[in-house]
Amino acid sequence: MAIILDYGQEPPPPRFPWRIIFIVIGVVIALIVVAVVGVVGYLGYMYWSYDQQFQADRLANQQMLLYQIDDQKVLAACIDLWQKQKPPTPTTGPAGDFDLRIGSSDSALPAIIRALQPNEVDISKDVVYIQFGELSWDDYGLKAYMNGAEGSGTKQLIPGLWYFSKNNDIPSKP
Numbered sequence: 001m002a003i004i005l006d007y008g009q010e011p012p013p014p015r016f017p018w019r020i021i022f023i024v025i026g027v028v029i030a031l032i033v034v035a036v037v038g039v040v041g042y043l044g045y046m047y048w049s050y051d052q053q054f055q056a057d058r059l060a061n062q063q064m065l066l067y068q069i070d071d072q073k074v075l076a077a078c079i080d081l082w083q084k085q086k087p088p089t090p091t092t093g094p095a096g097d098f099d100l101r102i103g104s105s106d107s108a109l110p111a112i113i114r115a116l117q118p119n120e121v122d123i124s125k126d127v128v129y130i131q132f133g134e135l136s137w138d139d140y141g142l143k144a145y146m147n148g149a150e151g152s153g154t155k156q157l158i159p160g161l162w163y164f165s166k167n168n169d170i171p172s173k174p
Contacts, residue, residue, distance in 0.1 A: 054134075061132055062140060063174045066155070066163055069116070075161045077110035078128040078144030084108070085123055099124050127151075133166075140165040 085100055085108060100123040102108055109121060113130060118141060122129040126149045130142040143162045145151035153162030155170050163170070 058133070058138070058140075059171055060174075062163075062165070062169075062171045065116070065132075065140075065142060066157070066171065067173050070112075071158045071161050073112055074116075074130075074142065075144050075158060077112045078130070078142075078161075079146065081108070081110055081113065081121070082123055082128050082144070082146050138166070140167075 081102075085102070102121045102123070104114065104118050104120055106114075106121075113121060116130065118130045118132055119134070120131050122131065126146045128144040128146070130144070131139060132141045133139040140154075141164060142157075143151060143153050143164055145160050145162070149160075151160065151162050153164035154168050155163045157163055
C-alpha cells in the first residue's frame with residue numbers, strides 16, 4: 001500500500017529552460033567561430049601556397065635566363081626581330097616608352113623567343129626587351145642592344161645582351 005504525503009503545497013511552476021538556451025547559443029557561436037577560423041586559415045594557406053609556387057616559378061625562370069639559354073642565338077633572334085620590326089622613328093610610340101609591343105604568342109616573334117614564354121616583347125630605337133614578371137615591381141628579363149649600343153642592366157650575359165631585374169637580384173646557378 002502506498003503512502004501519500006501531502007504538505008499542502010502546490011508544486012512550483014515549471015521554470016523556463018534558460019540554461020539550455022544559453023548552452024545552445026554558446027554552441028552555435030562556437031561553431032561559427034570555428035567555421036570562420038577554418039575559412040580564414042584555408043584562404044591564408046591557399047595564398048601562401050600560391051606565393052610559394054609563384055616565387056619558385058620566378059626563380060626557375062630567372063635561372064633559365066641567366067644560365068641555360070643560348071645567349072648568342074637569343075641575341076641573333078633579337079637582332080633579326082629588330083631589323084624586321086624596326087620602329088620607323090626613334091620616338092615614344094603607342095606602347096608607352098617603347099615604339100612597338102609584341103605579344104608573347106605573336107607569330108612575328110622568332111621561335112627561340114616565343115619558347116621562352118615572355119609576358120611581352122618591346123622594341124625601341126635600339127633595344128629589344130624580352131619581359132617577364134607579372135607585376136611592375138617584379139619585372140625581369142633580357143635586353144638586347146642594337147647597333148653596338150653599350151647597354152645596361154643587372155648582369156651582362158654577352159656583349160649586347162643583358163639580364164635585367166627591377167629588384168637587381170641575380171639568383172645563383174641551379
